[in-house]
Amino acid sequence: MNLDTLLSYEWGHMAPEFIILAVAALLSLLDLFLPKSYNRRSLAWIALVGILVAVVSLIGLLDSKSVSILHDTFRLDSFGKAFKLILLIGAACVILLAESYEPKEGLKEYRGEFYYLFLTGLLGAMVMTSSGDLITLFVGLELLSISSYILAGMRKKNPGSNEAAMKYVINGGISTAITLFGMSYLYGLSGTTNLKEMSGAMSAQAANGQFLYLYGLAFFMVLIGLSFKLASAPFHMWAPDVYQGSPTPVTAFLSVVSKTAGFVILLRIILTLFLTMPGDDTQKLSFLETHSIYISCLAGISIIAGNVIALRQRNIKRMFAYSSIAHAGYILVAISALGYFTFDAVWFYLLAYLLMNLGAFAVIQLITDSSHSEDIADFAGLYRRSPLLAAGFAVFILSLAGIPGTAGFIGKLNIFMNALMTDPGHFVLASIMIAGTVISYFYYFGIMTQMFFRPAASTEKIKVPAGIGAVVVLALAGTILFGVAPNTALDFLHNNFGSFNDFLK
Amino acid sequence: MDLLNSYQNNYLIVFVFLCLGILLPIVALFLGKLLRPHKPEEAKYTTYESGIEPFHDSRIQFNVRYYIFALMFVIFDVETVFLYPWAVAYDKLGIFALIEMLIFVIMLAIGLIYAWKKKVLRWM
DSSP: OOHHHHHHSOGGGGHHHHHHHHHHHHHHHHHHHSOTTSOGGGHHHHHHHHHHHHHHHHHHTTTSOOEEETTTTEEEOHHHHHHHHHHHHHHHHHHHHHHTOOOTTOOGGGHHHHHHHHHHHHHHHHHHHTOOBHHHHHHHHHHHHHHHHHHHTOSTTOHHHHHHHHHHHHHHHHHHHHHHHHHHHHHHHHSOOBHHHHHHHHHHHTTSHHHHHHHHHHHHHHHHHHHHHHTOTTSOTHHHHHHHHSOHHHHHHIIIIIHHHHHHHHHHHHHHHHSSSBOSTTOOSBHHHHHHHHHHHHHHHHHHHHHHHHTTOOBHHHHHHHHHHHHHHHHHHHHHSOOTTHHHHHHHHHHHHHHHHHHHHHHHHHHHHHHTOOBGGGGTTHHHHOHHHHHHHHHHHHHHHTOTTSHHHHHHHHHHHHHHHSSSOOHHHHHHHHHHHHHHHHHHHHHHHHHHHSOOSOOOOOOOOHHHHHHHHHHHHHHHHHHHOTHHHHHHHHHHHTTOGGGOO | OHHHHHHHHHHHHHHHHHHHHHHHHHHHHHHHHHHSOOOOOTGGGSOOSTTSOOOSOSOOOOOHHHHHHHHHHHHHHHHHHHHHHHHHTHHHHOHHHHHHHHHHHHHHHHHHHHHHHTTOSSOO
16 A cells, blocks of 8 residues: 555544544553653643543534544544444533542552553543454454453552452453454354455355355354444353452543443444344344344343342442443343334433433442442432532432433433334334333432431431532533423434434444 | 254364374374383483483463463564565555555554663563
């Protein structure tokens, strides 16, 4: 390849990725060469500025057409832009949480690494959103996973954190191996790693029942490997331990950014490859229609298992791990009931989930850090100690539970309508979703009773650091705004991204 | 079903190799036992360590730094493995490969700086 072809690519469309990469490299060098006495906390602000600049450059790219670089190894289509926006906002909030994170024993010389590993993880997630090639998708997935493994074990002297990192590495390694095995089938049968070409080859081969059988195996393995990443039951066993042991900002990162990235890669692979492929010899139904029962099962089990097990938890982070498993189930309902509004429903739910979950984790981090314990009883009397914080946390919990007036309700309603609008409607999944939501009221409102009706153990006022305060205010504004006027987000989505027409082109 | 069968038949050769792998040591050791003279001696039962008298337990803790050195070695070994074919085919690959290689080397250089500043390269 000569220089002219190289320069003919529109590298400007990779600007958000380049910015994050440059800031991560800069931070790692700064962290190495700054004197020991220097307080690494200020590096978080550089990371935040980097992410914000990346957001601005992404917004500048919103109007541009879909762009493909180097034979689709990087493609910026409306799908990529829409989800990259969510990832960047989530990461910015996580960096703010990380800035004010102060574990009991301190982070000492690892504080610098703490910040730039978030950026490399974010970079991996961003690569996953805009890639049309199995190899770059996989590299993105690994970049995100490996950064998260290290982040989970950031509190080196803390046994819980070590356990989390170890379990995460082993489970993540197994899931990656399964995904990769499925991908190897896809590559071996179609002879290409480019998703578009692969989809063409698959449609041509699908008339043969034996190819169909092997593609079914590949679909199954990729789906299972990726459901580890989503933490959907029955592949969720790592999530509670990892969420509980990791530093709180990392837990927030895993439950928001990492989960979003998991859904993005799932949509990207499954929809591009299996949507157009015929599902049986008669060629009447598409592959996804004949096999969506697997996704439905994952969704149903996740909702039930997540919500029921969460009832018994006394540890707040563990409870939120199970609640995040249930939320992964809700989103899987939208994917399994594939229809015209699936993208909108998933995107909106992920946005709402980002806001309410990050807001909740900001409060959780503040309370658990100040009381050095993660028991739900630590929230007792939060209303007396800090009424504003308690009110904010209550809004996030109401939104997670899906009470009208909050973004979580609209997100759930979208998914619910989406499940009923398809033909045939997914009535079983819809009813499981409602049952799960009702069960979730018990444990969500359990926290509320603690906050508002139990006496406080101490009357000490809570000092809110700037970073956490900013996240709470931002998440609160978003949760209420998108709950009262959801069209602000949906119109933004439709005006800028249409109906994701360029996804398959 | 032809394709599936021929696909599964490919595993036949794996099975043959598996059988060979299991049989070979069994047959070799069995033949050796048949052929060799049987004269047990005390010295024959000691562990062979390149002619040195074995001393203390063989299961000891190695310094963890060996491991990190091995990792560093592997990284830069792989780097050379990539650099050689690139250097040989440089004329054909052109400027694009040069830029790619520069990015690759710079990333590894940052890694080396990291290892150096974190005192990985110092023994103790």
